[in-house]
Structures are given as structure tokens and as C-alpha cells.
Amino acid sequence: MVLGVWTGRGVEIGSEGLSDIRPPNRSGVLRQTLPRPPAALVANARTRRYDCRVRCDLHIHTHRSDGAHPTLEVLNRARRAGLDVISITDHDTIDAYDEIEPDTLGPVALIHGIELTTGLPSGEELHILGYFPRGFTERFRQFLEKAQSERRERMRIGVGRLAALGHAISMDDVLAQCKGRVINRSHLAQALVDRKIAASYPDAFRRFVGFQCHIIPPPELPPARAIELIRCERGLSIWAHPTPVQIERWLAQLARAGLNGMEVYIRRSNETLQAQLEQSAADSKLLRAGGSDWHGHDPHDPLGSYSVPAERIRQFLSFFPHASRQ
Numbered sequence: 001m002v003l004g005v006w007t008g009r010g011v012e013i014g015s016e017g018l019s020d021i022r023p024p025n026r027s028g029v030l031r032q033t034l035p036r037p038p039a040a041l042v043a044n045a046r047t048r049r050y051d052c053r054v055r056c057d058l059h060i061h062t063h064r065s066d067g068a069h070p071t072l073e074v075l076n077r078a079r080r081a082g083l084d085v086i087s088i089t090d091h092d093t094i095d096a097y098d099e100i101e102p103d104t105l106g107p108v109a110l111i112h113g114i115e116l117t118t119g120l121p122s123g124e125e126l127h128i129l130g131y132f133p134r135g136f137t138e139r140f141r142q143f144l145e146k147a148q149s150e151r152r153e154r155m156r157i158g159v160g161r162l163a164a165l166g167h168a169i170s171m172d173d174v175l176a177q178c179k180g181r182v183i184n185r186s187h188l189a190q191a192l193v194d195r196k197i198a199a200s201y202p203d204a205f206r207r208f209v210g211f212q213c214h215i216i217p218p219p220e221l222p223p224a225r226a227i228e229l230i231r232c233e234r235g236l237s238i239w240a241h242p243t244p245v246q247i248e249r250w251l252a253q254l255a256r257a258g259l260n261g262m263e264v265y266i267r268r269s270n271e272t273l274q275a276q277l278e279q280s281a282a283d284s285k286l287l288r289a290g291g292s293d294w295h296g297h298d299p300h301d302p303l304g305s306y307s308v309p310a311e312r313i314r315q316f317l318s319f320f321p322h323a324s325r326q
């Protein structure tokens with residue numbers, strides 16, 4: 001079948017795709033917040049040059065997935081930190097967006113986003129960010145409902161395996177850690193620490209929770225399918241926090257599957273790694289994006305302590321006219 005593909009210029013081109021994914025129509029778009037663009041972006045829009053003082057963070061979590069803070073608190077912090085363009089990219093949920101009204105944003109421009117968890121046959125997980133110039137459709141919401149129940153099922157299997165190994169942990173212990181509807185590995189890790197089965201959060205990941213432990217089954221969604229899904233939703237797919245080893249192994253395949261870009265500007269990076277990521281993106285003709293992957297658990301690491309200058313990601317921003325110009 002032929003699917004519509006969002007090229008970012010409002011052009012639809014045909015492509016062979018997955019048989020059970022239908023392209024959305026305009027009426028399928030539920031809502032789209034169009035906040036006022038930051039003045040510095042507007043001022044520079046005519047020349048398509050972005051002020052390097054315009055600060056972006058395209059990778060932020062709220063308590064709707066595994067972040068520490070409620071959505072409005074995150075927005076307040078973004079405002080106080082002077083961020084100009086942000087995206088909330090919770091794991092497999094867009095629930096945070098139901099709590100946002102345009103007047104809660106102030107001068108901060110918001111790009112609709114998500115971080116999808118995908119699985120490889122090895123058990124490894126790759127995270128694919130999706131950014132949506134036209135907002136979210138009802139069809140996408142339905143897909144996420146399924147993804148969330150699949151997450152709960154995988155966790156139930158993992159908890160069962162731990163119980164079979166003699167560890168006194170239950171599904172209720174893990175659910176007690178969740179503030180939103182999405183359950184994930186970090187909730188299990190915290191439950192294991194609270195139950196004194198693991199000595200610390202890293203210890204929990206090393207012994208029980210990490211994919212290498214094979215306790216929680218990997219997600220069923222392959223990366224290529226996530227990329228296709230995002231494309232059918234007229235969004236941009238961006239590979240989250242790729243490592244050099246993962247790039248070596250997976251980049252060519254992901255690019256062939258239609259990946260639009262990769263995170264190049266990553267907190268806890270260094271100059272060597274950043275240059276390597278920039279080169280990889282250029283070699284594969286991918287967009288560059290980036291953000292802090294802020295979860296808010298560390299009080300010494302406030303939102304805004306890491307940001308990406310708009311100049312570095314201007315090609316990405318050009319797909320989001322409401323964030324980059326009037």
C-alpha cells in the first residue's frame with residue numbers, strides 16, 4: 001500500500017509501508033498548541049539564522065513516565081531557567097500534553113514529542129524520539145494505549161521471574177513507584193532498592209533490571225516499525241542518545257528504515273564524542289537534535305543546566321514553524 005509521508009515541507013510522497021498503519025487525515029489531529037515563538041527566533045527568522053543565545057532542550061521527562069516532577073512544575077522550571085524551545089518526551093506516553101494549556105507556557109515554545117521504547121532481538125533497547133509538527137492524532141493515542149499495556153505485561157513477566165528466583169517482590173511494589181500510567185525499568189529498580197533486594201539503583205540495574213539480565217522481556221516494537229509509525233504520523237524520528245558502539249552496529253539499518261535524525265548534543269558528552277556524532281549524522285544525511293534527557297531526580301542538576309543553542313539544530317527547528325518563526 002502507499003502511505004503519505006510528511007517531508008516537513010507539507011509535501012506528501014508515496015512510500016511502501018506497514019499494512020496496518022494508515023496515514024492520518026487532518027481531522028484526526030486532536031489539538032495543537034501554538035505558543036508564541038521566542039522573540040529572538042522571530043527576529044532571526046527572515047535570515048534563517050538562529051541566535052546562539054536561543055536555548056533549546058528537546059528531551060525532557062515528567063512524572064507521567066519516569067521523571068520526578070509534574071508537568072506544570074517542569075514547565076515552570078523551563079520558564080525560570082530561560083529555556084526558549086522545549087519538548088516533553090515521556091516514555092511511550094503523551095499524557096503530559098493533556099495538562100498543558102498555551103497560557104501555562106509563557107514565552108517557552110513547545111514541540112510535541114515522545115520517546116518510544118523499541119526492542120532488538122538481542123534484548124537490547126533503542127529509544128526513538130518522535131517530534132510532531134502537527135500534534136498528536138487519535139490513532140497515535142490508541143497505539144500508545146497498546147504499548148502501555150504491553151509494558152505492564154512485560155513487567156508482570158519480569159516480576160514473576162524474580163519471584164521464581166526467590167526475591168520477595170510483587171507487581172504492587174512496582175506499581176507503587178509509578179506516578180503516571182507508564183511502568184518502566186526504573187520503577188522496578190526503585191522497588192528492588194526499597195525492598196532491600198538491591199543495594200542501590202545502579203546495583204538493581206546491574207543485577208536485575210538491565211537488559212543484559214534478561215529478567216524483563218524486550219519490547220516487541222522493532223526500531224524500524226517505530227520509525228515508520230512516526231513517519232505515518234507526519235513526525236520526525238530521532239535516535240535518542242546513540243553510543244559509538246550502537247552507531248557502528250545499527251546506524252546504517254536505522255537510516256535505511258527512514259530515520260530522520262539523531263541526537264548529537266547530549267549531556268555528559270565531550271568534544272570528541274560530539275564531533276563523532278556530528279560526523280555520523282553528516283555521513284548519513286541525518287538531522288541533528290539534542291537535549292538534556294532531564295528526569296529531575298538530582299537536585300544538583302536543575303533543568304536548563306544543559307541546553308542546545310538553536311544555531312546547532314536549525315535544520316531540525318525549520319520543521320517546526322511555530323517554534324522557529326511566525
Ligand SMILES: [Zn+2]
Pocket residue numbers: 059061089115240293
Ligand atoms: Zn529520555
